[in-house]
Amino acid sequence: xxxxxxxxxxxxxxxxxxxxxxxxxxxxxxRCKLIDLGAWASEEHAIPxxxxxxxxxSSDLEQPPRRx
Numbered sequence: 001x002x003x004x005x006x007x008x009x010x011x012x013x014x015x016x017x018x019x020x021x022x023x024x025x026x027x028x029x030x031r032c033k034l035i036d037l038g039a040w041a042s043e044e045h046a047i048p049x050x051x052x053x054x055x056x057x058s059s060d061l062e063q064p065p066r067r068x
Contacts, residue, residue, distance in 0.1 A: 007025070
């Protein structure tokens, strides 16, 4: 028999069973999942990075001028 794994919902802290019976895992509900998505979209959450990474990838955003 396998041991049941319980994790905390990252949004509200509610216990969540880690398995197919919890399709929103690690979140306890669709609501908590959407709250977290909104926090990422509004940049309340961010993956830390330094200026070096910003400079490295900012050149990828520059596009050559268009010729008509």
